[in-house]
Amino acid sequence: MKPVWNICKQVPMLPVVILSAIPIALCWTPYPRVSHLIVIAIVAICLTETVIGMVRDIREGHVGLDVLAVIALISTLAVREYWAAWVVVLMVYSGEAIENYAQNKAQSNLSKLMEAAPTIAHIASDDAGHDWVDKSVDEVKIGDLLVVRPGETVPVDGMLIDGEATLDMSQVNGEPVPRTVYSGQKVLSGSINGDAMFRLRATEEARDSQYQRIIEMVMSAQSSRPAVVKTADLLAVPFTVISLIIAGVAWFVAQTPVRFAQVLVLATPCPLLIAAPVAYLAGTGRLARTGILIKSQEVLETLGRVSHVFFDKTGTLTSKQPQVIRLDRPDRSRILDKLDMSDSAITVVAGLIENYSVHILAPGIVAAGEKEFRKHPDIRRDVEDVHEASGKGIEGIVSGHRVRVGRFPYVMEVVDDDVLVGKVRPTDPGELFEPLPDDCMGTFIAIDGQIAARIVLRDLPRPNSAKALNELRSIGVKRLTMLTGDKPVAAKTVAKQVGIDDVRYELLPQEKADAVKQARDEMPNKQPWWDRLMMKYVGESMTRTVTMMVGDGVNDAPVLASADIGMAMTGGTSTAASQSAQVVIMNDNIEMVPRAIIIARQTKRVMLQAVCIGLGLAIIGMICAACNLIPAVIGAILQEAIDVISIVWALTALADRKK
Template sequence: MGRVVRVARRYWVVTLTLGVGLTGIVLALTGAGAAVPWLFGVYALAVAAWQAVGMIRDILRGHWGLDVLAVTAIVATVVVGEYIAALIVVLMLTGGEALEDYAGRRAKRELDALLARAPQYAHRIVDDHFVDVAIDEVRPGDVLLVRPSEIVPVDGTLRSAETSMDQSSITGESMPVEKRAGDELLSGSVNGHLAVEMTATATAADSQYQQIVALVAGAAASKAPVVRLADRYAVPFTVFSLLLGGVAWWLSGDPVRFAEVLVLATPCPLLIAAPVAFIGGMSRAARNGIIVKGGGVLEQLAKVRTAVFDKTGTLTHGEPEVVAIRPEPGFDADGLLALVASAEQYSSHVLAASMIDAAAGRGLRLTEAETAREAATNGVVARIGGREVVVGKYAYVLDHAPDARRTDIAPGELAVYVAVDGAFAGALLARDRLRDNARDTLARLNALGVTHTMMLTGDGQATADHIAAELGIERVRAECLPADKVREVAEVPERPVIMVGDGVNDAPVLAAADVGIAMGARGATAASESADAVILVDDVSRTAKAVEIGRDTVRIALQSIWLGIAVSVGLMIVAAFGLIPATAGALLQEVVDLATILAALRAIGGRRDAAAAAAASPSPASVASR
């Protein structure tokens, strides 16, 4: 009952209209039927006047909307004495607005869920007891308690031994993720059944979930250009409807015929279809781990012809792995790797983690250095077990070991050289791996009509050409600075252009592209803020999904608009011959409104995504047969 009251208050004009209708029925049943035409007529004209005020304001601003037809239909039905039809037109107009609002609320629930779930408080541990503090007061280094089934308030690391986390709202990953001490915890994740302690590594404003919430809030406040396409039909549709009604009046000599035509010309389908479809598309994108900053982005995605990609971290993992160890005589592969990894513990270079991971993968024990120093960008020198170990670039190692020599590398590879006690000890080769689904992503984009591809990277030409050849990318620009990337994207002739990147250095080109898509899973804030869409998971294939959603949304929006136009025109033509009374026409138009909303709600795409997921997943039978 309480829910019904809330809905009635929210849509009070609809409630009032229904109240006027019920009052008219009571008056007719109690013998006071003469008052009904006055009640219905005065109320209908009052609503028409209210709508006319907004209509005139729009016209004075140079904007001709579809309200002209609605107001004209109400006035016409009252003038010719079709009071019941007039009230139904009022109900249709106000009810259409209410249905649009309801459909919008239904379609936005995935977006609203993110906003509603934003944590407000954290349990900070102080001297063996906890104190509830506002989430904005949490600072890096604070120790926090996360109770069972609570949302992780800020980004941090796990202090307790282990737990499981539901990260579906952040990454889209449906299965709980097992976490152990030291593992990263993302704000917005839901803790499992154990209370755990964590150490905050970021403030609330800098945490993953709050950044996503900010993006969602911005996305929900946008109106797409295609939504205004309905208003482009306003003038021709209004002129056609008035002319058809005038011709029907002139040929029949009956002014009621004019009202019967206009009742069916009420433009609610055009007003409702596009907004509902675009809100549904944004909701579908959010459910697929893509935050789209407005319906206009979906329209651009639907028309994309060229896809431009950054290389490192986008088409590749951005984390090089050791692919070969080439020791000199006197050293074996495991011994050389153990020395290198032990020294790299004291380096901040991106390759250091790769060497350490490779050693861990082989089960090698690392040794603590007696002394260590790093020469930024060149290498590291460490004394390990009484021996001097030098790891780094060829020129740097050559200064410490005159017998060092270059090793052969393939395109896309890089070499790390090693010297021990002043003698060349060997080299290790590393390569940044292609993402497993990068090739499939490009194929899907091509199937969606994005037939031109380009790669922009700061890497050398040989590496860039090698990656492009593996993926079948047609255009490559290497050794690019951020300004070079902006210029290259501006010069692409086949537009619109999407640019996909992940780093701070990609922020300018993401802002300059027709649609900038940021790989935001690693929290590249600058890239995410400058982009038009943000992929929340570390999955480049969502780029193709974004284009697919954009195309589906625009197609459904236009289908819904034309459905409303076609059905309305067909019914108007029938009414012009006097075959649909005004009251029946008003009721039929309500059916048209409902059909238009249902058609537009297809943009939410739940069944379509579920079918695609089922098609992509192996059947139980096929799994069992392996």
């Protein structure tokens, strides 16, 4: 009953029209004038509302083309096809109900994101978090201590105070598997708490928090209209002219105005006016469900035409941080080994203290430590007396061990003299370790006065980078380029591993942007006449190179803005890159790059199919009506059936398909 009630609230005239059939039918034979007056009354109401709606649409910048419905209503009354007029009114209001349903269905994924936005925050009145006051999320200030109870949505971005928390990040980045965060780590708004209450120190106000940025993108996408939909609106004008010509010719040949009415009750521009925007809204929602947000539906149209993709190397084709590939022990001819600790244990200890560091190598060391942690139940997570020397390293006490991690001179400061052979203190890492290749980097660790190891890291390709690039080639996007500021050896190594032949290295951000701009103009004189004609309606060439830049870091922002489409890969966080991009991948998965293009193409294909099917059936129906094969009443019913078919077809843009 609830769906029926919702329809009645949205389209209140629909139940009125349906119920009016009872008095019309009862009075049809004994009191025909009463029946006719009832029909005339509901037609008058329908005409008034339709004209008002047309004016409103025109003021909002839309075509507002319901001329055919107006003419059909007037013509059916003029030829005294009262039941046909009643059916047309029913079709107008039921069409409005179907349109509302289709719009709601198409944007259901977007609506879920908006409805899940947190509104209440529990602000603690003491440091322990035992007592709190419920306030609007907009009242939260930076530094406030918040309490997040089990099953609740994190209201603002903040830092975890308690030991650990399990969070459902699906609303933020589409990840189906819960993520565990630890004390001192960032927690994003929109995350859903697991089964244990935790405390959070607010680091952003609500308006600047991650989930609010997601909401802003969703609202922007909902309110936008792609060029192809605007073109569909314009195409409704010649369709109306064609319909009137068919109806006029039928009237002239048959010498009866009834034939004119029979044709027009079948004329429906709804496949253009409704099915096209529904398809694009459905495609936008499907992207959101996949963890891909776009800033406007215009982007969805352009995304399907991408022909040249540029990739940043670090953090995009490779992991977001260098990864630990091995541990090197120092030369034992220079350092006495007094440390009874395995490489695995050293990695765990280093990872625990690096969890408190902001250094670029820290996340890779933390990740390596997490992998080995279960092997060492004797090592506790507790880290005490932590101090970080900016640009040098970090030190603290880990499970009873004094640990220092960082640059070689910084680490050697705490190495005991009695482990140095000949009491000579090395000043260069080359005295204790072999030279590193150009594509590797290292940091050093001392434990309890002993130089324990050199931790070697490398910028490794993502495990699925090569697969994603192969999928791009399989869908026809064969022009792939890697842009990086790295040195030739590191750049070529990664390019070879992921399968990119066109690699450009040692580039500054502006040079990257220039490379993308140059690619946009590679085929300026290869536009056929029909493409130049389409430019007048769509606004840009359909055959020129359409560029897309995929990146993640702050220094990617200029080049993201220079491409036709800037695509930012994030782990659910807001960066300068994502703010400059038109497409944001929220789950940091490079396989979403080809997936986004596939969804965009499928959306446009579904839209075109819905439009062609709807208009094709309408034209066939009008021709049949012109030949007196379809009575006016049946034609009005068939018109609504055509609308339903085209709109339902447009909604299939929500369905997941591989290609």
